[in-house]
Amino acid sequence: MAGGAKPVRPGALPLAAGGAAAVAALLTIGTLLAVLARAGGAAWPDAADWAALRFTLWQAVLSAGLSVLLAVPVARALARRRFPGRGLFITLLGAPFILPVIVAVMGILAIFGRAGLFNTALGAIGVAPVSIYGLTGVVLAHVFFNLPLAVRLILQGWLAIPAERFRLAAALGFTARDIARHLERPMLREVVPGIAVTIFLICLTSFAVALTLGGGPKATTIELAIYQAFRFDFDLGRAAMLAGMQLVLCAVTAALAARLSLPPAFGAGLDTSQRRWDGTGRWVRLADGAAIGAAAVFLLLPLGAVAAEGLPRLLSLPAPVWQAAGLSLAVSLAATALAMALALPIALGAARFRRGRAFEILGMLPLATSALVVGTGLFLILRPVTSPGALALPVTALVNAVMALPFCLRALIPAARRVEADYARLADSLGMTGLARLRYLTLPRMRRPLGFAAGLTAALSMGDLGVITLFADPERATLPLQMYRLMSAYRLADAAGAALLLMGLSFGLFWIFDRGGRADAAV
Amino acid sequence: MRTIISPALMIAGCLTASTVLAGGKPELIVLAPDYFASEWGPGPRIESGFESRCGCDLRFVTGDLLSRLRLDGGAGADVVIGLSTDQTAAARATGLFAPHGLNLSVLTLPVAWTDPDFVPFNWGETAFVYDRTRLPDPPDSLQALIDAPDDLKIVIQDPRTSASGLALVLWVDAIHGDGAAEVWRRLRPKILTVTPGWSESYGLFTAGEADMVMSYTTSPAYHLIAEKDDTKRAAIFPEGHYFMAELVGRLTSSDQPELAGQFMDYVLSEDFQKMIPTANWSYPAVMFEGALPPEFAALARPEKTLFLPEAQVEARRETAIATWRKEMTE
Numbered sequence: 001m002a003g004g005a006k007p008v009r010p011g012a013l014p015l016a017a018g019g020a021a022a023v024a025a026l027l028t029i030g031t032l033l034a035v036l037a038r039a040g041g042a043a044w045p046d047a048a049d050w051a052a053l054r055f056t057l058w059q060a061v062l063s064a065g066l067s068v069l070l071a072v073p074v075a076r077a078l079a080r081r082r083f084p085g086r087g088l089f090i091t092l093l094g095a096p097f098i099l100p101v102i103v104a105v106m107g108i109l110a111i112f113g114r115a116g117l118f119n120t121a122l123g124a125i126g127v128a129p130v131s132i133y134g135l136t137g138v139v140l141a142h143v144f145f146n147l148p149l150a151v152r153l154i155l156q157g158w159l160a161i162p163a164e165r166f167r168l169a170a171a172l173g174f175t176a177r178d179i180a181r182h183l184e185r186p187m188l189r190e191v192v193p194g195i196a197v198t199i200f201l202i203c204l205t206s207f208a209v210a211l212t213l214g215g216g217p218k219a220t221t222i223e224l225a226i227y228q229a230f231r232f233d234f235d236l237g238r239a240a241m242l243a244g245m246q247l248v249l250c251a252v253t254a255a256l257a258a259r260l261s262l263p264p265a266f267g268a269g270l271d272t273s274q275r276r277w278d279g280t281g282r283w284v285r286l287a288d289g290a291a292i293g294a295a296a297v298f299l300l301l302p303l304g305a306v307a308a309e310g311l312p313r314l315l316s317l318p319a320p321v322w323q324a325a326g327l328s329l330a331v332s333l334a335a336t337a338l339a340m341a342l343a344l345p346i347a348l349g350a351a352r353f354r355r356g357r358a359f360e361i362l363g364m365l366p367l368a369t370s371a372l373v374v375g376t377g378l379f380l381i382l383r384p385v386t387s388p389g390a391l392a393l394p395v396t397a398l399v400n401a402v403m404a405l406p407f408c409l410r411a412l413i414p415a416a417r418r419v420e421a422d423y424a425r426l427a428d429s430l431g432m433t434g435l436a437r438l439r440y441l442t443l444p445r446m447r448r449p450l451g452f453a454a455g456l457t458a459a460l461s462m463g464d465l466g467v468i469t470l471f472a473d474p475e476r477a478t479l480p481l482q483m484y485r486l487m488s489a490y491r492l493a494d495a496a497g498a499a500l501l502l503m504g505l506s507f508g509l510f511w512i513f514d515r516g517g518r519a520d521a522a523v
Numbered sequence: 524m525r526t527i528i529s530p531a532l533m534i535a536g537c538l539t540a541s542t543v544l545a546g547g548k549p550e551l552i553v554l555a556p557d558y559f560a561s562e563w564g565p566g567p568r569i570e571s572g573f574e575s576r577c578g579c580d581l582r583f584v585t586g587d588l589l590s591r592l593r594l595d596g597g598a599g600a601d602v603v604i605g606l607s608t609d610q611t612a613a614a615r616a617t618g619l620f621a622p623h624g625l626n627l628s629v630l631t632l633p634v635a636w637t638d639p640d641f642v643p644f645n646w647g648e649t650a651f652v653y654d655r656t657r658l659p660d661p662p663d664s665l666q667a668l669i670d671a672p673d674d675l676k677i678v679i680q681d682p683r684t685s686a687s688g689l690a691l692v693l694w695v696d697a698i699h700g701d702g703a704a705e706v707w708r709r710l711r712p713k714i715l716t717v718t719p720g721w722s723e724s725y726g727l728f729t730a731g732e733a734d735m736v737m738s739y740t741t742s743p744a745y746h747l748i749a750e751k752d753d754t755k756r757a758a759i760f761p762e763g764h765y766f767m768a769e770l771v772g773r774l775t776s777s778d779q780p781e782l783a784g785q786f787m788d789y790v791l792s793e794d795f796q797k798m799i800p801t802a803n804w805s806y807p808a809v810m811f812e813g814a815l816p817p818e819f820a821a822l823a824r825p826e827k828t829l830f831l832p833e834a835q836v837e838a839r840r841e842t843a844i845a846t847w848r849k850e851m852t853e
Contacts, residue, residue, distance in 0.1 A: 048848075051852075102722075102723060105723075106726060106730065109727070109732055110730070114676065114715065114733075115732055133715055133716045137716075207719070208719050208723070211684075211717060211718065211719050212716060212718045212719065212723055212727075213716065214716070214717075215717070216711075216714060216716065216717045216851045216852070217681065217683075217848045217852050218851065218852045224683070224684070224719075227683070230590065231589075231683075231684060232683055232684070234613070318562065376590075376594070379595075380594070383594075383595055387599075388598075389586075473585070474557070474560035474561070474583045474584070474585045485557065485558055485561035485562070485563060485564070486563060487725070487726060488561075489558065489563035490725070490745040490746075490749070491563060492726055492729050495726075
């Protein structure tokens with residue numbers, strides 16, 4: 001990008017955005033079509049599939065609703081309070097979301113399980129134990145995963161309100177209710193639908209969490225039905241039909257959310273760091289403290305349990321685990337670079353063009369794709385060209401990048417829209433286009449969400465098993481795969497050590513990128 | 524944009540380079556489940572053991588066996604190792620396997636084995652494993668487990684996603700047949716949860732969440748040998764335990780039929796069979812003198828081993844899963 005202010009042809013952005021969207025479409029819709037073609041047609045859903053659909057929808061609605069509802073007070077408290085360790089806490093909030101499912105489940109059970117801390121404490125005071133297995137467990141785990149994501153994304157909305165608006169509000173003697181009405185609710189109206197839908201879609205494809213904590217086949221999700229169709233019945237037509245069902249659900253909800261969310265009109269600010277004069281009442285302070293404290297206990301205790309479990313073996317982990325950690329780092333960085341290259345053009349395209357919503361919906365599709373269908377589809381597409389085992393790592397990186405796309409877009413699109421709304425006319429009148437505009441206007445203004453998105457992608461990619469069912473390469477295992485291998489060889493203590501290493505690396509990557517994005521901010 | 528993408532591709536490229544480098548020697552490709560070829564599975568020992576006698580290069584390709592067989596005819600492999608007994612019908616139906624042609628009289632299984640295509644190389648039986656310090660008085664029969672108070676918590680695997688989960692529903696079906704529905708209705712309150720695979724279940728059990736876990740009669744041997752821990756036991760039921768073996772078979776499409784044949788011989792050799800107990804934590808298919816570590820020899824053995832013929836497995840599988848699912852969801 002050394003060329004500086006050289007104007008780029010006006011077609012560059014649509015081309016880049018279209019290209020990135022095409023990659024996302026190939027991996028989501030293209031792989032499904034490949035499976036469908038191989039199957040020679042789709043099956044028709046039976047009664048069990050409809051039951052799976054009902055349970056899937058119900059738990060996803062509950063999980064998304066609860067996550068967002070609980071996230072709003074926590075994000076509000078974090079937005080208006082300053083306390084030592086606040087920055088660290090905000091960063092730590094990223095941790096649950098990026099944990100591999102089985103690690104997080106073990107962490108949750110160490111606290112809320114039958115033999116967990118919570119029930120042990122209840123037992124000590126003579127109260128009967130509480131069982132979390134069932135819908136409660138599923139929703140609890142989903143909230144554990146997604147509440148922090150919701151807090152982070154909503155907090156970003158809060159911090160994006162120009163500091164001047166709060167100053168003006170204070171000067172006008174706004175009460176908390178006035179601020180809520182004029183500043184906070186319009187902001188929430190913009191960001192919440194998209195976040196709720198994102199979480200809804202994440203929970204839609206849940207499988208291991210739902211099954212393990214769901215207590216039995218009552219908690220059958222569509223994703224589990226896909227797995228069964230593949231692994232046990234080898235009924236590709238059924239798998240394709242179920243995967244198609246998920247994609248349609250995803251597209252419809254994403255389109256609905258796009259209609260629900262309204263862009264706010266705060267106007268541009270002067271980028272001074274936000275200072276708040278409201279919320280000084282004792283009750284408000286108490287409520288904020290309670291919100292932050294409760295979130296901290298709920299989210300950090302299970303993480304602490306994972307750490308405590310893994311610490312004794314961390315340093316004595318066998319060499320292949322460290323090797324796998326190195327590979328996973330490389331894959332994760334490659335996935336992050338790819339994801340940024342895909343997400344940025346789509347986000348800018350979605351913000352600039354009238355029909356940009358289409359990009360946005362397309363970018364959400366990876367959320368609802370089944371890893372098994374993507375893996376099989378890619379396998380069928382690549383098989384005639386090359387040996388799938390040889391492509392294990394690049395394919396994992398690409399799939400991880402595309403899978404992280406929806407989260408990146410959730411963070412980037414609102415920011416891109418704001419840049420567009422606040423500065424597009426000025427930039428146009430200055431004749432600032434192409435790379436110069438990207439470099440001097442867009443990138444600096446989107447730094448914070450970019451860092452967050454990159455951190456999220458890197459961490460998610462670290463913890464993801466990818467598409468190993470068909471692409472596994474025995475010589476080049478990633479860290480999560482190595483952890484599963486340890487577990488299936490009875491080495492649970494080593495697996496716990498590997499889990500801690502995985503958590504540390506995921507979290508470290510997230511921290512570095514996220515911190516980089518916030519380097520200038522007094523957060 | 525180009526400047527952003529190319530480093531990623533370069534990294535990816537470096538990682539894939541040097542994947543397949545046959546060094547002049549003939550190559551035997553073995554398709555195996557992922558756990559099998561991992562550093563903690565039997566794969567590495569099999570590789571070095573066979574390479575030392577064949578003058579060839581053994582390469583593992585890993586993945587979900589049946590999917591690979593059906594999607595691309597077995598990935599160019601010569602031999603497939605690690606299929607389970609409940610998968611033989613589906614594997615045979617692919618038409619990809621050649622008769623093994625081995626003399627099966629050397630096998631020392633608790634059941635008669637006459638399969639023309641698949642050869643067992645290790646075996647075990649399903650069992651509920653418990654920790655005697657946490658459960659001093661375990662149920663001593665399947666009936667006792669069914670009758671046990673509901674606060675005895677067990678953890679099992681989903682028959683739709685896991686081999687051991689499928690073995691469990693077939694086990695119950697083999698003993699109770701049409702009465703299986705009643706069994707599941709009574710077991711249901713005791714089932715803490717159902718996990719997608721064996722590993723998650725076993726993790727829940729060792730973490731103290733459940734009193735018993737659906738596993739194998741040989742599981743305690745791992746704790747005895749690797750952890751010097753004698754608290755884990757398999758509950759032995761007089762009704763019988765469900766037999767599971769892991770199998771090897773050769774593919775008709777192999778371009779190394781001679782090596783493949785040598786490998787099949789190697790699987791039943793003393794070398795291979797002696798490493799099975801501690802490499803795959805199960806019983807060897809051929810019992811050589813001194814092959815079994817004392818800890819294995821001391822394990823409790825069921826009096827009765829239930830082995831369903833392939834046709835019966837196929838006939839009962841769907842009914843058994845449907846019954847389980849119906850009773851577990853109502």
